[in-house]
Amino acid sequence: MALLSKKDANLIKDPLADNNPITIQVLGICSALAITAELKASVVMAVSVLFVLGVGNVVISLIRNIIPAKIRIIVQLVVVASLVIIVDQVLKAFAYELSKTLSVFVGLIITNCIIMGRFEAFALGNGPWKSFLDxxxxxxxxxxxxxxxxxxxxxxxxxxxxxMKVLGDPVTKTGLYSIGYENNGFMIIPPAALIVVGIIIWVQRSRNRELIEEA
Amino acid sequence: MAIDTEKNSYTVIFAVLMVIVVGSLLAFVASGLKPMIDENERFEKQQNILYAMGVNENEGDGDVAFVPTTEVEDEFSKYITQQLVINGSQAEERDNAYLINVEKALASAKSGGEAELPLLIGEKDGEKFYIIPMFGKGLWDAIWGYISVGENMEIKGVYFDHRGETPGLGANIKQRFFMDDFKGESIMDGDTYEGVEVAKGNNDPLNNDKEDNQVDALAGATITGNGVTAMIKESLKLYKPYLQTIRSN
Structure with a gap:
């Protein structure tokens, strides 16, 4: 017997490909631009969002029937902000080094539109387990x-x-740099992220033409 | 169970309860963890100060490696011989001067108010280190650090840190390849306290020229770099009267 029913498994699989929050729903672009200049920051951000979105979706789903519709956005903000602050404080007390790396991302997580988007679009209308998977x-x-x-x-x-210097040392000219290769300084500024995301969107849609919107 | 979640009275009660619950939860977490957080911050300060005077666990050209937190207190009392509070050219010894809030102390001294600037004197292998705390602003938020100089005003080490500079760009001011460049530069240009400039295009990326008061800037982080330049200059200005007494000794 499979661990997850087919429907549940799709909740995890869909966003990875055909319903990706960044390339298809075009959410969370801001943080994708801001922190992807290096791989380590990308991984840290991904893990942080994984935690906040997983827990936040469950919390919202649990209280979905008692949230007054008029102030639901505020309630969602409060949940995200409190989660992020608690995580930040706990890290500061028990994993200080890690918390220093993460502190830059805290503000970015709160404003990440994917989180509000999933609360609003999914957790408010579905049970806790489904919301967790989503x-x-x-x-x-x-x-x-x-x-x-x-x-x-x-x-x-x-x-x-x-x-880690995988291509050699640009200053002392070793590895690739010895045959005239240069780093592309353009790649480390934020607009380069848009271009890379654009290329990913292009590749994804040319492989699966159903994703192309009708003009 | 039928609650009318559309009613105004319900909305108000919900909002009030939510604020009380969340507020007390956060307050409880924050005050419960405060002692541990404070201790961590104190250890961090000690690690940063020791790092600036070259007491660290750096290996080869790898990452920044501090003295481990478990040993930092002992190492700190071993290497730091004097903790001073500076007012103009006057210096007065004070325990735990390193815990003084540098941001407030510098701001107060700059505006002509009471000047209580912390300065630490360390000793390693018979050499004396004057460790000056600094505070300034980068592109997004605060940057700060420590700079250690010998009696001849030559830089022996620096440590920089930041609150929110861009990862991969401005955040690199706390990387070794940037901080190590400062070693050997002088904070004096002739007879004036010029500090060290983070300069774009100084044609000296390996930083072999230690006479030029310049280190190579970080690509893509111009404003953070300018912030570092300004921070060093502004902070040194306030310590100048005291530093002059060291030089004339």
Whole structure:
């Protein structure tokens, strides 16, 4: 027997491909631009969003029947903000080093439109287990794009991956640099992320033409 | 169970309860964890200060490696011999001067108010280190750090940190390849306290020229770099009267 029913499995699989939050729903672009200059930051951000979206979706789903419709957006904001603050405080107390790396992302998580989007579109109308899977799925779909963009931007922009010099040393001219290769400084500035995301969207839609919207 | 969630009275009660529950939860978490967070921050300060005077666990040209938190307190009392509070050219010894809030102290001294600037004196292998705290602003938020100089005003080490500079760009001011460049530069240009400039296109990416008061800038992080330049200059300005007494000794 499968661990998840087919319908449940799709909640995780869809956002990874045909309903990706970044490339199809075009949400969360802002953070995808801001923090993908290096791979490590992309991974950290992806994990943070995974946690906040997974837990947040469950919380919202649990209280969905008692939230007054008029102030539901405020309630959602309060849930995200409190979760993020609690995580930040706990990390500061028990994993100080990690919290320093993460502190930059805290503000970005609160404003991430994917989180509000999933609360609003899914958790408010579905049970906790489904909402949890939906949160995990969307966070993974977001994370995958972040990591891909981070990979190319760090590799082409700085010649490193996770801070390791994989292409040789640009200053002392070793490895690829000895035959005249240069880092592309354009890749480390935010607009380059748009171009990489654009290429991903292009590749994805040319492989699956159903995704192309009618003009 | 039928609650009318559309009623105004329900909305108000819900909002009030939510604020009370969430507020007390956050307050409870924050105050419960405060002692641990404070201790972590104190250890971090000690690690940063020791790092600036070259007491660290760096290996090869790898990442920044501090003295481990478990040992930092002992190492700190071993290497830091004097903790001073500076007012103009006057210096007065004070315990735990390193815990003084540098941002407030510098701002107060700059506006002509009470000046209580912390300065630490460390000793390693018979050499004296004057460790000056700095505070300034980068592109998005605060940047700060420590700079250690010898009696001849030559930089022996620096440590920079930031609150929210862009990862991969401005955030690189706390990477070794940037901080190591400062070593050997002088904060004096002739007889004036010029500090060190983070310069674009100084044609010296390997930083072999230690006489030029310049280090190579970070590509894509112009404003953070300018922030570092300004921070060093502004902070040194306030310490100048005291530093002059060291030089004339």
């Amino acid at each position: 949160g995990i799925g969307n966070a993974l779909g977001y994370g995958v794009i972040l990591v891909i963009v981070g990979f190319f931007r760090e590799l082409l922009g700085s010649g490193t991956l996770f801070g």
